[in-house]
Amino acid sequence: MIRAAALLLLLAAAPLRASDAPYVSTPMSVVDAMLEIAQVGPQDYLIDLGSGDGRIPLRAATRFGARGFGVEIEPNLVRDANAAAKKQGVADKVRFEARDLFDTDVSKATVLTTYLFQSLNLRLRPYLLAKLQPGARVVTHEFHFGNWQPDRKITITAPDKPYGDPRSDVMLWIVPANFSGQWRVSVAGEAERELRLDQRFQMLSGGFAGKGSVEGRVNGNTLRLVLAGEAYSGVLDGDTIRGEFSRSGAAPQAWRAQRIQRGRIDVDAGTETPFKSGSPMGDSR
Ligand SMILES: C[S@@+](CC[C@H](N)C(=O)[O-])C[C@H]1O[C@@H](n2cnc3c(N)ncnc32)[C@H](O)[C@@H]1O
Numbered sequence: 001m002i003r004a005a006a007l008l009l010l011l012a013a014a015p016l017r018a019s020d021a022p023y024v025s026t027p028m029s030v031v032d033a034m035l036e037i038a039q040v041g042p043q044d045y046l047i048d049l050g051s052g053d054g055r056i057p058l059r060a061a062t063r064f065g066a067r068g069f070g071v072e073i074e075p076n077l078v079r080d081a082n083a084a085a086k087k088q089g090v091a092d093k094v095r096f097e098a099r100d101l102f103d104t105d106v107s108k109a110t111v112l113t114t115y116l117f118q119s120l121n122l123r124l125r126p127y128l129l130a131k132l133q134p135g136a137r138v139v140t141h142e143f144h145f146g147n148w149q150p151d152r153k154i155t156i157t158a159p160d161k162p163y164g165d166p167r168s169d170v171m172l173w174i175v176p177a178n179f180s181g182q183w184r185v186s187v188a189g190e191a192e193r194e195l196r197l198d199q200r201f202q203m204l205s206g207g208f209a210g211k212g213s214v215e216g217r218v219n220g221n222t223l224r225l226v227l228a229g230e231a232y233s234g235v236l237d238g239d240t241i242r243g244e245f246s247r248s249g250a251a252p253q254a255w256r257a258q259r260i261q262r263g264r265i266d267v268d269a270g271t272e273t274p275f276k277s278g279s280p281m282g283d284s285r
Helices: 002-013 028-037 055-064 075-087 118-131
Strands: 045-049 067-072 094-098 111-114 137-141 152-157 167-174 181-187 193-200 203-208 211-219 222-227 230-237 240-247 253-262
Touching (some): 028 055, 028 152, 028 167, 045 055, 055 067, 055 094, 067 075, 075 094, 111 118, 230 253
Parallel strands (some): 045 067, 045 111, 067 094, 111 137
Antiparallel strands (some): 137 167, 181 193, 181 253, 203 211, 211 222, 222 230, 230 240, 240 253
């Protein structure tokens, strides 16, 4: 009887399956830097994939009033994290679940954090780009997303780091909306022109028909484009961009573009086959 109870306790504490990364906690100074670089606030819903003792969602709730969710493969860590949420008075805002991070619906996250190996980030990359809303912020401690370049990167001293150099990289990515495709551009008093935009992650390239190339960058639902002597900014709403442009120092003018053919963001999808069929991570945009 006692042996059966002990076995049950052992089983309850066993991981769901082998962990993909060891448990090493992010130093609190780095946690704060991660939350600050993402400008976390009370309106945010933060998900930490591989949440360990829960410190990132817990800190987001206690310091910034955000709601949060953590998934972790080690049930003991999940139990401790939920107990900490109660103790810190944020159990109504933050919840932890014992589950595989690769079977987690992230679509409602406005901020997503990871401290996982780069190989795991790379497996997550197409899924995050497909499921997170444009403008969602992805923040990592130490490990990046390959050729999806961070929108911001800082290095901070972390004297309480348990291994290696007492310094940590903190990186931020803003999930880009899809601006790719063929557009019809209108400016008051001018003939309509066609613009082609190709998009690789948050970077834009392309050109107006017969008029040089444009380079640009996406930040959530907004874009900035430049070509010789002209600069465009705009906000995407469905298949319409509205914004301002300026030409050789002249006063800014309104511009508008209507998409006539939608393209796909080049996210290097297809180079990996990371997800189990039937998992919420199994499909892409
Ligand atoms: C480096 S720790 C980071 C902990 C916490 N996010 C932090 O920054 O302090 C990585 C965590 O991911 C968990 N983990 C590894 N593979 C996982 C998986 N497939 N699903 C969920 N959690 C996983 C590990 O158990 C470990 O606690």
